[in-house]
Structure formats: structure tokens, C-alpha cells
Amino acid sequence: MKFKLTLVFTLLITTSLLAQTKIKGIVVDTNNEPLPYCNIQFKGSTEGTTSNDNGAFYLESDKTWPEISVSFIGYKTLNYKLVQNIQFNLRLTLEEEQESLNEITIITGKQPKKNNPAIDILRKIWAQKRKNGLKHFNQYEFKKYQKVEFDLNTIDDKLKDKKIFRNLEFIFEDVDTSNITGKSYLPIFLNESLSNVYGDNTLNKEKNVLVANQNSGFSNNQELIAYIDDLYADYNIYDNYIKIFDKSFVSPLSKTGISNYNYYLADSAFIGKKWSYNLVYYPRRKNELTFKGDFWVSDTTFAIKKINLQVVKNANINWVKDVYIEQEYKLLNDSIFVLKKDYFLSDFSLSKKEKSRGVYGKKTTIYKDYVFNKPIKDKDFYDKKVYNSNSDSLYDKPRKFWDENRFEELSKNEQGIYKLIDTLKTVKKFKTINKVGQSIYSRYFLIEALNFDYGPIFSTFGYNDVEGIRVRAGGRTYKTANDLFRVEGYGAYGFKDQKLKYGVQAKWLLNKKNRFTISAGKRDDVEQIGASLTASTDVLGQSDGSSSLVGTGTNDKLTKLNLTSFTLGLEPKPNFELKLSANYKTLRSASNTFSLDYNDVNSPTGISSETNQFETIFSVGFYPGRKMSGFGVHREVANPYYTQFYTQITKGYNNTFNSDFDYTKVQFSFFRLWEIGGFGRLKTSLETGKTYGAVPLSLLSVAPGNQTYFIYDNTFNLLDFYEFVTDTYASFHLEHNFNGRLFSRIPFLKKTNLRTIVGFKTFWGSLSDQNKALNTTGSAIEIPLIAPNSEPYYEYSVGVSNIFKLLRVDFNFRGNYLEKPEVRNFGITAGIRFKF
Structure with a gap:
């Protein structure tokens, strides 16, 4: 009996491992030149991606797929059979279509603005965008769960041998692989929040009421949470511009998109019960704030069903090597789509080179329990401040609460972040590194034994012609970030006037x-x-x-x-x-x-x-x-x-x-x-x-x-x-x-x-x-x-x-x-x- 159970268990594990497809490679033309912005899909599915500026791509699925389809306008579609479920280092060559090349110029990748079916579909999206989704209703409510995670990426032996990680080798036990980039990564921070959102289209107002928040190892750090919220602010793909990291990127659904993007109709298929079109887009010029990717749009309603956006490599944005956004919409009835899931991945790095290390920032937002046309009785509801007499309780919910209320289960690695940070907090080296980082950011150095914050650090030295060289030392009382009472002061001395000053x-x-x-x-x-x-x-x-x-x-x-x-x-x-x-x-x-x-x-x-x-x-x-x-x-x-x-x-x-x-x-x-x-x-x-x-x-x-x-x-x-x-x-x-x-x-x-x-x-x-x-x-x-x-x-x-x-x-x-x-x-x- 034990042998049978073991056999069944082994077969189940083997089947789950086999039921995955991972491919990675590069698309080139017959001259061996990389082809950017090609469309790569598992044949017969809507799961796909586009090659980057260097022709490279990575695609992953939980299902087993025997074949992929690679296409690009002006080139013959390539159907490539997969020999194994996991294949890396693929080199796929596309051949040019001579007839297409005789009709229009394709070599540069420029697509026509006239007589282009993709542009016709785009215009219908513009006409319907104010009628789609939440804009259908006077009032709306929904629940939102948001998960923000930061990971070290490109984990290899060279990184593990770095001096800074000496005696911290245990943190590398939970290394995983990204299903977007194919790179190894190590989760180091996780923040979760639950909110109730209320909106009124007649007043053009929306209110987000926080229900609970927790993060790994930085409890009650509302300053960090607020920074993350601002860094990953919400956006609307139907807007002309999408604000990311303080930059305004041209949306592929923008009315000005024709001047910034090339579009072509790549495919059409049923998604659920709706006939849908697949449009691929990519920038007309380099170095501008644009995306590349594709989207599926429903026929008749012309509402977006699924979209992915990837910031192009040459976009003028610092410290960010890659940005990938994927949104999925839910069909409520025969005509109304609402946002179901929003996934945002950013790769922060000092260099944009492919092999450079960095930090992933990942935000996953899930929406559910939509309620429509339920008027808020209090007209001042949207202007009233949400006040909780015990605000700390929002940031200190028990584990049972989160197990019962989060919208999706945490992965094994995500669950390990809380344990990892709790362990690291006991390690002296980590505490020192963490304290130095916090001091640089806050401009104060906390002396915990005295409940005293020394600073501002950068005001220690100064000069003017009256005081000469001026030295200053000061600080403030500090028990928590939310002290209700605080005393702060400083003393300063000028070496020229030889006088003491204070505040x-x-x-x-x-x-x-x-x-x-x-x-x-x-x-x-x-x-x-x-x-x-x-x-x-x-x-x-x-x-x-x-x-x-x-x-x-x-x-x-x-x-x-x-x-x-x-x-x-x-x-x-x-x-x-x-x-x-x-x-x-x-x-x-x-x-x-x-x-x-x-x-x-x-x-x-x-x-x-x-x-x-x-x-x-x-x-x-x-x-x-x-x-x-x-x-x-x-x-x-x-x-x-x-x-x-x-x-x-x-x-x-x-x-x-x-x-x-x-x-x-x-x-x-x-x-x-x-x-x-x-x-x-x-x-x-x-x-x-x-x-x-x-x-x-x-x-x-x-x-x-x-x-x-x-x-x-x-x-x-x-x-x-x-x-x-x-x-x-x-x-x-x-x-x-x-x-x-x-x-x-x-x-x-x-x-x-x-x-x-x-x-x-x-x-x-x-x-x-x-x-x-x-x-x-x-x-x-x-x-x-x-x-x-x-x-x-x-x-x-x-x-x-x-x-x-x-x-x-x-x-x-x-x-x-x-x-x-x-x-x-x-x-x-x-x-x-x-x-x-």
C-alpha cells in the first residue's frame, strides 16, 4: 500500500513538472541580423510574447505545447515544433516575403497608416473607450488586493561569492526563475494590502479605503509603503499617456499612437464566447517613451480583453532595464469588460546590458466583487478623511486574517520572504547594512538605546563669511515613526565669530x-x-x-x-x-x-x-x-x-x-x-x-x-x-x-x-x-x-x-x-x- 501511494505521488509530481513549457532564444533574418518586435506564440493559444530590441525572447506556460508560431509583417510565418518542453538557446530564422516587399517598404519595420486593418480596429477602440468598463456606470465599488515584491535577480555563483554575502549564504536557498525573463531571482521584500475602492463617474471622484497592510520585516513603516504606492501608481491603458516612474509613456491605445507606433493585425480567434483580434505594436522611433507588445480586443464592443506592454530598451528612463505590464479583463455580461488582474514587473539595474544584475520590482493587483450604481448617501463621502482610532491595527493583522482574505495564495518563495527577513533581522551584518541605508534615506541616524535620532546628517558642516566654518549637531526624540510628541534641537558653532548658536x-x-x-x-x-x-x-x-x-x-x-x-x-x-x-x-x-x-x-x-x-x-x-x-x-x-x-x-x-x-x-x-x-x-x-x-x-x-x-x-x-x-x-x-x-x-x-x-x-x-x-x-x-x-x-x-x-x-x-x-x-x- 505504501509503495502504491509513493508511486502515485511520484507520478503526480512528474506529470506536474512535465506540464510546463519553457523556451528561450533569438529571432534572426536570413542575414543573421536580429529581428526585434516579432510575435512568438504557442500555436493554437493566446499565450505569447514579442522579441526585444535584440531579437531575444522568453516564453513560459503551465501547459504543454508542441509547437510555437513566430511571425512578423513582411516575413513568412515560422511554425517550429518543440522537441522538449524546456528548450533554451533557440535560434529561429525568418524568411522575407518578396511579394510584400514589392508592395510596401517593410525592411525598416515601418507600417502604413492608411489601408491598414489594425488602424481601423484602433479607431473603433477610440470610439468605444469611454463606454467600456467602469465608465458604463454612475457609481461603482470593488475590492482590491495588491502584492508588491522586490527580488535580487541574475543569481549566480559569482554573486554568491561576493564579500557582502559572507555568512549570509542561507538567503540563496529560495532562488526561483522568472516566467517573464527567464532569469533567476531571490525574493527579499513583500508588501500586501487589501482595500475597498469606491468611485462616482458623475462626480469624477474615487476613494481608496485601506483595510489592511503588511510587509516583510518593516512593520508600520508607512513612509516606505507610501513610497512604493507612489512608485507603482495606478494607470489606465485607455488614457493617452501612461505615467510610470514619473514618466509619461505614450499609450498604444492613444489617439496619438499612430504617430508613435507601428501596428499590424496578427491573428483573430475566440476568447471565451467573444471573437477577438490580436494586434501587435512597436515603436516607430527609438529613444522615445513608448512600449512594444500586443493586445487582444473584442469584436463589436472593441473592449480590451488582454494586453501586454514592454518598455523598449532604448527608452529614456534611468535605472530601469526592463518594464513588463500585463492586464487581463473579465467579461461581466455580453458587453462589459472590467479589470480582473494587473501584473507589473520592473527590472531596476545600473546597466541596461542583458547580463547585468539588478532588482525586480513586481506588483500584482487583483480586483473582484464589483458592485454598480449603488449611490453613496453621504455626498461628502469622497472628501472625508478615513480615520481609524487605532491606525496601527491596519498594519498588524494576524496571519490567519491574511490566509482567509488574500485573493490568491502566496507561492512557496513568497511565503519564505517573511521567514527570511525575520531571520536576517537577527544577523548583525544585515542590521548594520539596513541601518546605513535607512540613515542615508532619512538623513537621520537612529540611536535605539537612547530613542534618539541624530541629524540631519548633511547639515553638519557649512560656511559663510560671518561664522566662517560652521559645525552643527542636533537630533530629535524618536520611539516610532508615529510619535505623538517629539522634541528636536541643535547646537552650532562658528569658528570665525566664535559664537554658539542653538535651536x-x-x-x-x-x-x-x-x-x-x-x-x-x-x-x-x-x-x-x-x-x-x-x-x-x-x-x-x-x-x-x-x-x-x-x-x-x-x-x-x-x-x-x-x-x-x-x-x-x-x-x-x-x-x-x-x-x-x-x-x-x-x-x-x-x-x-x-x-x-x-x-x-x-x-x-x-x-x-x-x-x-x-x-x-x-x-x-x-x-x-x-x-x-x-x-x-x-x-x-x-x-x-x-x-x-x-x-x-x-x-x-x-x-x-x-x-x-x-x-x-x-x-x-x-x-x-x-x-x-x-x-x-x-x-x-x-x-x-x-x-x-x-x-x-x-x-x-x-x-x-x-x-x-x-x-x-x-x-x-x-x-x-x-x-x-x-x-x-x-x-x-x-x-x-x-x-x-x-x-x-x-x-x-x-x-x-x-x-x-x-x-x-x-x-x-x-x-x-x-x-x-x-x-x-x-x-x-x-x-x-x-x-x-x-x-x-x-x-x-x-x-x-x-x-x-x-x-x-x-x-x-x-x-x-x-x-x-x-x-x-x-x-x-x-x-x-x-x-x-
């Missing part, structure tokens, strides 16, 4: 539901007021121009600031913030070569050098589309380029706590990033302000200069500090990044993947006679009070980014106000930018 602040989140916070702090430090227009209400906030290590000129126009502040904050609705601060500050010049003197009838000398000021600041911030991670007193922004509306009203009082001036300053700023499809991204920034009442120079609005060689947003690269002083101003910044579109059209620059950036900045302002009189004392070190009211100041720039994939260099040109011999007419600024 300390405490923040407390009293109510997580509406984010009611209180904070109080004190700072005694040196500040470059001329580097920004809207001062931060954060006591520890300091401008970038205060202590840059390298500058273009003398940085001596610094202010000695002693500030005490108390602030209340409230967020009654998501991304709608209210703040009220009460500040008392003392300002005076920190330099013997810079004057903040003003005329004062109450002073024995008629001149005062110090301003004592009590003020209240009320601000309103609205940030639609902003994504935040965490729910403690301190949160991190997950998507940096969100739209911003900000208004700040500052009221100064005289004779309150011996305050000197009575005034009101009103300021407004707006920022937005505009995605312009294949033409790149446009950043716009507008800021205006007006001060009512006479105030000294230390309280006026200074055009923000940039006396460094580094790129800083919302500053003017060719203005020195205090070159323009105003009480009424308007500032506008425009910057467009072509994302490589221009360089991709220049033959000898195509392969460089460089990207062009153009910018324009302008500043207008005026200064009242009353303020001029108050601040004109006749001092020998007094700065000229100049405002650009006759004509706006402007400068423009042309930049090249993506140099060595990291460096951006801007060439800046000053447009006017060139009379002074010391002004800078031209300058170069640079910055390190980690961009895909």
Missing part, C-alpha cells in the same frame, strides 16, 4: 482625527533672510543660503535672529491646513559690513540697529493631491510635486512686549506641475505679497538671490542677496523639462539619454517713499534700496540633465539691470538629481 522645539499632536497640534520653540542663530520670500513658521526652519559650503561671492549680509514662537495647527479636511503662530523676535545685523539700521525718533542717537517685534501669523495651506505617510506629529511627503495653494497673513504690533512696529503683510503662493504628455513636464510657481505700514529692512520683502553654485527652487540664480528690496512684489518661475524628447531627435545624441531643461524667472516689486525714508540713515555700509518697478527683472536658463544619470547643469543668463559692473550676467549652477 529647540517641541511638537505635540493632540488629536489625530483633525490633526490638532501645538508646538513651541526658541532659536538663536544667524539667518540669511535674503534667500526666501515667505519665511517658514517652523522655528527650526532655516534658508539654504545661510551656510552653503561654496558660494559665488561674499555672504556677509546675515541677520542675528533670536526667535521665540508658539503655534497651533489644524487639518479639518485632508490636505487643508490652518496655522496660527505668535512670535517674538529680535533682529540685528550679524556683520560689521552689513547694516540693518533705521531712523528711530525714540532713540537717543536717532538711529536704531535692533528690531524687537511681536507678531501673529495666520496661514492657510491647500494641497490637493498630496500624499502623506504616517499619522504621528511628524509626517513625510510621499509625492513631492503636488499642487500647492498657500496664503499667509502676518500682523505686527507695536508697544506689545516692547515691540517696535505696527504692520500687516499679506502673501500668497501657488505651485503646480503640469504633465504635458510626450512633451515633458512644466513647473510653474507664482508668489505675490504686500506689506502695509512702514517697517525696517529686516522686515521688508527681499528678492531671493542665490549666491551658490547649486540649484535651489524659487531663487534667482544671478541675483545677490539684498540686490532688490520691496514692500510689494510678484515673483514668477517657469521650468520645462522635455524629458529627452529634443535630444532623441538628434542622431549623434540619441544614445546619450540627455534631457533638455529651459527656464524663465521674473520678479517685479516696488518700495514706498515712506519705507525708503525710514531705512536711509546715511551709514557707510548701508545697502542701496532698489526695487525693480520700472521693468520686471528677469533671467532665463538652458540646462542639460541626466549627465551620468545624476548630474544636472544649468546655464543661466541675466536679462536686464546690467548697469552695475559687479552684477553677474552669466552663471552656472548644478545639482544632483536622482530621477528615473
Whole structure:
């Protein structure tokens, strides 16, 4: 009996192993030249792939297939019989069809736009796309399960022998092979989430309510989870552009697709009960943000049944060697298809060479339990913040919950990730590597025994002409990322002025539901007021121009600031913030070569050098589309380029706590990033302000200069500090990044993947006679009070980014106000930018 059971068990295993087909190879023509974008399918099925830019392909199936079909327009279809279920190193040769070559030019791969049945089908897809799927209904609901996994790939003996893996060899026990690329890989991270999604097409709104989330070894790290969510943001294949890794790729279903892709009708067959067409597409030009692949589209409804998209090798995208997307749709009734499964694979690598190692990022999303036309009774439902009094419970569900609720079982290797990470967390070497990586990313170094986070690390050293070399040490209390109470502070010392500076602040989140916070702090430090227009209400906030290590000129126009502040904050609705601060500050010049003197009838000398000021600041911030991670007193922004509306009203009082001036300053700023499809991204920034009442120079609005060689947003690269002083101003910044579109059209620059950036900045302002009189004392070190009211100041720039994939260099040109011999007419600024 035992022998029979063993025999049956062995046969079952053998049968399951045999019921697989794996093939890998290259497609070439009769001249032995690789053929890209060929269609390879298991004959008689809809399972297939396309060859890459080098003609290489990999195809896998759980079933056994005896034959494959290889086709490409202009070539004879090749039917190749498989001798074995697993065959690698295949070399398949396609012969040209001479008759087709006589009719149209096929050699370059260009397909006709007219009299092409594939284009006719594409136009019918355009006509129906707004009627397909969820667009059929006024309201919809569904459940979503999402799994994101990261894997080390191209695992070989050479990698295993690396010094970094010494004493960590056990991690290689669960190596598997990708069914997309055929490469070996090792799972190292897994994140799972369950959500309920609600949408209303009449309101054009959608809401995702998180039910549960867990990840391997990084529990409660909402910052990491938010970053992953933003990295793998949802997309719609019917849109003209598909946003992936902050890039806008032209969709093969786009109305502009004819100008970017070649299409041909490859096959037609029944899929389920629907007659469907198979269209293959590939780029017309290299180096553009496009895909290659194929899709199956249903007849009559012209809804997509299945589609795969693969980013072409020469696309201008950094750190990503390969991207593969596959979507499968479910037929609800005779005419409506809805998304059933979405699979996304990305191969992150420093090199795009075929054999280079990297990291797979894989996202699998499964949709089910669709409900339609069930109106939400509460009209404010989509704007209300989802609040859970015990938010930690979302990230700490027991294993039984996940076993019962995930939409598909984890593979053996995926299950092993949780065990692997738990084991690695006990290994000292891994803990060290992990801690170093987290410190570089967060800019803080955690000392767990003291519950103290040292940093920011990169603010340790600085330089200016007042302090000389400046050293700074600071940190914050840190128990968890979601601390409700936090104290942070720093101490700094200048070796030239030999003075100690400091700052300390405490923040407390009293109510997580509406984010009611209180904070109080004190700072005694040196500040470059001329580097920004809207001062931060954060006591520890300091401008970038205060202590840059390298500058273009003398940085001596610094202010000695002693500030005490108390602030209340409230967020009654998501991304709608209210703040009220009460500040008392003392300002005076920190330099013997810079004057903040003003005329004062109450002073024995008629001149005062110090301003004592009590003020209240009320601000309103609205940030639609902003994504935040965490729910403690301190949160991190997950998507940096969100739209911003900000208004700040500052009221100064005289004779309150011996305050000197009575005034009101009103300021407004707006920022937005505009995605312009294949033409790149446009950043716009507008800021205006007006001060009512006479105030000294230390309280006026200074055009923000940039006396460094580094790129800083919302500053003017060719203005020195205090070159323009105003009480009424308007500032506008425009910057467009072509994302490589221009360089991709220049033959000898195509392969460089460089990207062009153009910018324009302008500043207008005026200064009242009353303020001029108050601040004109006749001092020998007094700065000229100049405002650009006759004509706006402007400068423009042309930049090249993506140099060595990291460096951006801007060439800046000053447009006017060139009379002074010391002004800078031209300058170069640079910055390190980690961009895909």
C-alpha cells in the first residue's frame, strides 16, 4: 500500500513538472541580423510574447505545447515544433516575403497608416473607450488586493561569492526563475494590502479605503509603503499617456499612437464566447517613451480583453532595464469588460546590458466583487478623511486574517520572504547594512538605546563669511515613526565669530482625527533672510543660503535672529491646513559690513540697529493631491510635486512686549506641475505679497538671490542677496523639462539619454517713499534700496540633465539691470538629481 501511494505521488509530481513549457532564444533574418518586435506564440493559444530590441525572447506556460508560431509583417510565418518542453538557446530564422516587399517598404519595420486593418480596429477602440468598463456606470465599488515584491535577480555563483554575502549564504536557498525573463531571482521584500475602492463617474471622484497592510520585516513603516504606492501608481491603458516612474509613456491605445507606433493585425480567434483580434505594436522611433507588445480586443464592443506592454530598451528612463505590464479583463455580461488582474514587473539595474544584475520590482493587483450604481448617501463621502482610532491595527493583522482574505495564495518563495527577513533581522551584518541605508534615506541616524535620532546628517558642516566654518549637531526624540510628541534641537558653532548658536522645539499632536497640534520653540542663530520670500513658521526652519559650503561671492549680509514662537495647527479636511503662530523676535545685523539700521525718533542717537517685534501669523495651506505617510506629529511627503495653494497673513504690533512696529503683510503662493504628455513636464510657481505700514529692512520683502553654485527652487540664480528690496512684489518661475524628447531627435545624441531643461524667472516689486525714508540713515555700509518697478527683472536658463544619470547643469543668463559692473550676467549652477 505504501509503495502504491509513493508511486502515485511520484507520478503526480512528474506529470506536474512535465506540464510546463519553457523556451528561450533569438529571432534572426536570413542575414543573421536580429529581428526585434516579432510575435512568438504557442500555436493554437493566446499565450505569447514579442522579441526585444535584440531579437531575444522568453516564453513560459503551465501547459504543454508542441509547437510555437513566430511571425512578423513582411516575413513568412515560422511554425517550429518543440522537441522538449524546456528548450533554451533557440535560434529561429525568418524568411522575407518578396511579394510584400514589392508592395510596401517593410525592411525598416515601418507600417502604413492608411489601408491598414489594425488602424481601423484602433479607431473603433477610440470610439468605444469611454463606454467600456467602469465608465458604463454612475457609481461603482470593488475590492482590491495588491502584492508588491522586490527580488535580487541574475543569481549566480559569482554573486554568491561576493564579500557582502559572507555568512549570509542561507538567503540563496529560495532562488526561483522568472516566467517573464527567464532569469533567476531571490525574493527579499513583500508588501500586501487589501482595500475597498469606491468611485462616482458623475462626480469624477474615487476613494481608496485601506483595510489592511503588511510587509516583510518593516512593520508600520508607512513612509516606505507610501513610497512604493507612489512608485507603482495606478494607470489606465485607455488614457493617452501612461505615467510610470514619473514618466509619461505614450499609450498604444492613444489617439496619438499612430504617430508613435507601428501596428499590424496578427491573428483573430475566440476568447471565451467573444471573437477577438490580436494586434501587435512597436515603436516607430527609438529613444522615445513608448512600449512594444500586443493586445487582444473584442469584436463589436472593441473592449480590451488582454494586453501586454514592454518598455523598449532604448527608452529614456534611468535605472530601469526592463518594464513588463500585463492586464487581463473579465467579461461581466455580453458587453462589459472590467479589470480582473494587473501584473507589473520592473527590472531596476545600473546597466541596461542583458547580463547585468539588478532588482525586480513586481506588483500584482487583483480586483473582484464589483458592485454598480449603488449611490453613496453621504455626498461628502469622497472628501472625508478615513480615520481609524487605532491606525496601527491596519498594519498588524494576524496571519490567519491574511490566509482567509488574500485573493490568491502566496507561492512557496513568497511565503519564505517573511521567514527570511525575520531571520536576517537577527544577523548583525544585515542590521548594520539596513541601518546605513535607512540613515542615508532619512538623513537621520537612529540611536535605539537612547530613542534618539541624530541629524540631519548633511547639515553638519557649512560656511559663510560671518561664522566662517560652521559645525552643527542636533537630533530629535524618536520611539516610532508615529510619535505623538517629539522634541528636536541643535547646537552650532562658528569658528570665525566664535559664537554658539542653538535651536529647540517641541511638537505635540493632540488629536489625530483633525490633526490638532501645538508646538513651541526658541532659536538663536544667524539667518540669511535674503534667500526666501515667505519665511517658514517652523522655528527650526532655516534658508539654504545661510551656510552653503561654496558660494559665488561674499555672504556677509546675515541677520542675528533670536526667535521665540508658539503655534497651533489644524487639518479639518485632508490636505487643508490652518496655522496660527505668535512670535517674538529680535533682529540685528550679524556683520560689521552689513547694516540693518533705521531712523528711530525714540532713540537717543536717532538711529536704531535692533528690531524687537511681536507678531501673529495666520496661514492657510491647500494641497490637493498630496500624499502623506504616517499619522504621528511628524509626517513625510510621499509625492513631492503636488499642487500647492498657500496664503499667509502676518500682523505686527507695536508697544506689545516692547515691540517696535505696527504692520500687516499679506502673501500668497501657488505651485503646480503640469504633465504635458510626450512633451515633458512644466513647473510653474507664482508668489505675490504686500506689506502695509512702514517697517525696517529686516522686515521688508527681499528678492531671493542665490549666491551658490547649486540649484535651489524659487531663487534667482544671478541675483545677490539684498540686490532688490520691496514692500510689494510678484515673483514668477517657469521650468520645462522635455524629458529627452529634443535630444532623441538628434542622431549623434540619441544614445546619450540627455534631457533638455529651459527656464524663465521674473520678479517685479516696488518700495514706498515712506519705507525708503525710514531705512536711509546715511551709514557707510548701508545697502542701496532698489526695487525693480520700472521693468520686471528677469533671467532665463538652458540646462542639460541626466549627465551620468545624476548630474544636472544649468546655464543661466541675466536679462536686464546690467548697469552695475559687479552684477553677474552669466552663471552656472548644478545639482544632483536622482530621477528615473
